[in-house]
Every structure is written in structure tokens, then in C-alpha cells.
Amino acid sequence: IVGIDAAIFMHPTTWKASGHVDNFNDPMIDNKDSKKRYRVDHLIEEYAAALSAEGKENEAAALLASMETLLAKDDFTGLKKMIDDNKMQCAVSHTCNWTEIRQFNLMFSTEFGTAVSSEEGNNIVYLRPETAQGIFVNFLNVQKTGRLKIPFGIAQIGKAFRNEIVARQFVFRMREFEQMEMQFFVRPGTQKEWYEKWKAKRMQWHESLGMPAAKYRFHDHVKLAHYADAACDIEYEFPIGFKELEGIHSRTDFDLQQHQQYSKKKMQYFDNDLNPETGKPYGNYIPYVIETSIGLDRMFLAVISQAYEEQDLSLPAGEAGTEEKKDSRVVLKLPPVLAPIKLAVLPLTKKDGLPAIAEEIIQACKPHFRCFYEEKDSIGKRYRRMDALGTPYCVTVDHQTKEDQT
Template sequence: IFVNYLNVQKTGRMKLPFGIAQIGKAFRNEIVARQFIFRMREFEQMEMQYFVQPGTELEWFEYWKKLRLHWHYALGFPQSDYRYHDHEKLAHYANAATDIEYLMPFGYKEVEGIHSRTDFDLSRHEEFSGKKLRYYDPDTKESYIPYVVETSIGVDRMFLSVLCGSYKEEQTENGETRVVLSLPPALAPVKLAVLPLVRKDGLDEKAQEVVRLLHLDFTCQYDEKDSIGKRYRRQDAIGTPYCITVDHQTLDDNTVTLRDRDTMQQERIAISALHDLIAERTSINTLLKKIEDEI
């Protein structure tokens, strides 16, 4: 990012502040890897370097510190499971740093870091490469090396925190234990399941029609084996947010039962309204809008 930032700035005609993000493999010199996938020698990392005018970096540090925490909040897990860990001892090039920690089964652990790196990275690249990496500010008519605010998050740690926050074992009203993976709907691999109440009387054919209506836009499963209760449990265990049940009433009025995974509440919905309703409730845009509403 630092080597190419000026190319990005010029070809994209970017004005400060702007950010460049990337995802890729990172490596850690660990003698002992431990705590499952929390700490590995090779891991996936997402990061963003946000280039700002010198003197404004601490304001932007506070901005990204707040925004990133609200990104985690938007996933829907208890806000009390997150906290900041502000660094008292800073790296020699930094003037502010904090971690966002999540309450894992083995305690609060870092999932993301936000750092104000001053102009250390670009100035060192400029010094040793001999190539000017200065930004010309059209407003102040000055050329200067931007300061950088970095956000960095481990994808594996994020994945682990989502799994830990989602997995539940609940007692149902009939005394059974329900295993449910309450994944944020936007992250759930399977968005919905279509279930005919019974495999006869034309309900299975009608259920297949519903699948054909939705499968191009949503990852969905069709399941007709075992009782409807057992099929619900299977979908709960893999984190499917919604189950659509096709019953005999469907043949009369073209409505189905839409069951919510987390509340187990059911509502009667017209088949024609399913697409827009599921799109709204499972879209990543809905999740991101929560952040806009908070900031």
C-alpha cells in the first residue's frame, strides 16, 4: 500500500483524506500456536491505511476507533462483549494505538487494532528508495508526506468471534435442547430453507416452485425428509435465518409460513412478497446501514 499509494492517489484523482484497503496472508513468528485458530503462524488479515493531513491524524484516529467498534456492534452481539484496550506503551513511530477486544470463551482477546502511525512508513520508503512520496495539496498549495491511520483485523479471529458469539444451546418449551447458530443473517452461508409440510398432495411440487423463485438470488436448501420439527432443528444448527414452510393453505391462497431462526416466531407471507422481504433482512447493506445510523 505504501509503495503504491501515490499511484492510487494520482490515477484515482484522490484528495486527502482517503484510504486503501487490502486482504491477504500474513505470518507470525510463533514458537507455539495455540487457542485453536486464534493464534496461528499463517493467517488472513484485512487492513486499511488511511492517509490524512498532518495535524489531523488524532481526530481521524478517534473517528476510525469509533466507526470500527460500531462495525462490530452491527453484527448484533452484546455490546458488553467488546471493549477497547488503549496502548500505554506505543511503538516508536506511533502517537496513538488501541485494540478492539472481544470476549472469547478464554477471555477478552484482540480482534482488531487501530493505530496512528504518523508519517513513519512513507518517510522511510522515501528515504531509502530515493523516490518522492509527497502529496500535493491543492487547497494549501503545499507538498507534504501524509500521516497514516491504520485499521487491521484478523479474518480468522473475526470468524472465531462470530462462531463463539453465535453458538447456543437452548431449552425449548417441550424440554428439548435446541442447538442454534445465530449467525448475523448477512453472514449466514444459507439464507433460507424451503420445506414442504408433507411430501404429497402437491406440496412438494409447490415448494420446488418457491425454490425456483428464490434460488438465483439467495443460497437456499430444499428439505423434505423427516418431520418438520427435525428439519427446523437441522437448519437452526447450520445458522439458516429463515425457513419457509409450504402447507395445504399455500395451495389455496399462495401464502407460506416464514419462521425466524432466533425467535422461532412464524408469520404468514404471500409468496410474491418473499423475495423483497428476505433481501431486506439478509442483505449486507442492511447491516452496514446500522453503522451509518449510529455514526
């Protein structure tokens, strides 16, 4: 797997070829009284959550299952009927006065150049809604310069932009976000095998971070994207429930075929490995693609929501005197592999040669992992600061250290 840093602005035909201009949409609905716009699935999910809070879990589950089926068929009439029949209200106006459902494209567009175009739309350019297309248009450049043989992957980390109508839930859904995507190019006919391999590899990666395995699950897509023959999400149990963290898709050869058609340039790979069935080289073909796509911001949110804890250390009135003594501390229980500072070295006092011993420990450990030295304030306050930073290990240098190196 090799890395790439593709352009944020690409030729607008790129997005026509990829299908984003025509298909990168979300169904939306407006409340006529408040003028507030909702994503249809979010409106129904919020209503289902309210049902669950009332103890109507079965009714909520049935509603969500029906929604998934209707979305898979793009049955907007059925979705509108569901909203009307259940008398779903706008959170602002508290009315059920809804428009018809319509599609809304999620790409941000702007204009390039200074001259006014003679034809409307000729100078439109889009901010990339995903990093994947930058990999596809550079596929042969990377393959040839790196002399790569299939199977191989191209990966990148970078900004993506989506015109989300409702950006909410902290960093879970944003209009500007960081993606980590990998496109893995395979021989046609082997995509199912590689799809299962990458599902397993990606789950292993998540578990290697030290996050609880019980917090993860796979969710197979009911409705496949226009480019996929198989797709699933790795979902994580956030405080707001199980939500998508990473997508794994078998994209077939759709993207490379489309870019070949629109660019008039061949996207074929020559495979000189022998086909055991024919005894001849596989020859020219357009590779199939397995994609893994994860939102870095969502991964950060998953880690923080698992690790962050506020501990109440208040003392009741009987123990603290006549009044209750309020106290609390923040503890960031980061898995050690993710902690930015692995070790804090803390001399008990600033004198008696203890800082010099602490400095020796720092110098011995610094080449191997990030260390932190602090001698200011009491040892208890320093421990608390390290708790708040998520530092897994603290070494205290005291007077016994001078005697026996412990």
C-alpha cells in the same frame, strides 16, 4: 477507499525500512529443565489467571498492571524479577529454572534464488508479517492511477505470517492467518481527528454485525509501537476473556518517510486544496496514516463463540421409560446478516403439489438472498439441520398453503 492485492514476498529492504527487522520482536524466556519456550507476557498472564481462579483477583490485577508497565519500558530485568519473586513454574517441568529474557523476531525468513550468495544473508527474503507495508510501497501508484485526493484509504485482505512460539487457542493465534487492513491517508495535523473518527466507525461496523455491544471494549495501548503516536485495540470478550480483535493506530508519516529514505524515491503527495490560513495550496507533503487492522480468523472465532450452542434434550428415566434417553442438538444462533443461508423452504411432504409451491417461493426469493430447498427426511429433522447451519428463517409449505397461500 480502494482495494489492492500486494505481494506476499517483497524486497527484504522493505522490512528493514519498516522497522520489522529490528523491532518486530516478542520477549521470550526458556525453562532450562523442560527446554520449553514461553512468551513472557503469556507466562505472567497464565499465572495471573491461576491467582484469579483462587479468588485473588486484586493480586492478579496488580500483577498484570505491573507487567504492562515493565513491558512498556522494555524492562526485562524487572520482568525476570517478577517471574522469580512469584516463583512462576513451567507447566511441563514444574520448576522455576529460567533463562534470562531475550527478544525473538517474529518474521519467517527463507532464501530466494539457486546460487549460493557470496555474502551471507544477501539472498534472505521474508514472508510478510502484515499486509500494511504492501499498501505503503504502492501508495503513489494507487493514488496516481486512481487520481485520488486526500483523505482516502487503501485496503486489502490477505495472508500474513508470524513465527509465533506458542500458536494456541484454536484460530485465535496462528502462524498463518488472514488480515483485513486499511491505511487511511490524511493531511498532517488532522490525524487525531481522523483517529477518533475511525475508532467510532470501526465500533459501529462491529455492532452492525449483530454481535452484543456489551462484548466489546476499547483498550488504549500503554506501550506504543515504534511507528505510532496513538493506538488502541477493540477487544472482544471471548470464552478465554477479553482479547484483541482489531487494532487502530495513528501511524504518523513514519512508514512513508522510511520507504522514501530507503528507496530514494519521493513519497510526497501534492495537495492543491487551499490552506485557509495562508490562502495558498497546501503543496507537497508526506501524508499521515490512520490504520485499522483486524484478524479475519479472530473475527470468525468471535462470531462462532457467540453463536454456537449445544442444547441438551435428554429425557429423564421417568419420562422416557426405564432408561434415560440421551439427546442433544446444535444450534448456531448467527445474526441474520452473517447467516450464509437466509431462508430455507421446506415442503411438508414430497407429494400433493407441495414441492411445486416451494419451488415458486424459492424462485421468487433467490434473486434477493441465498435460499435452500430440502424435502428429504421428516420436517423435524430438517428444522434441526437448519438450526445447525444458522439459518434464521424457515418457511414450511403445508396443505393449508394450497388453500390460502399461508
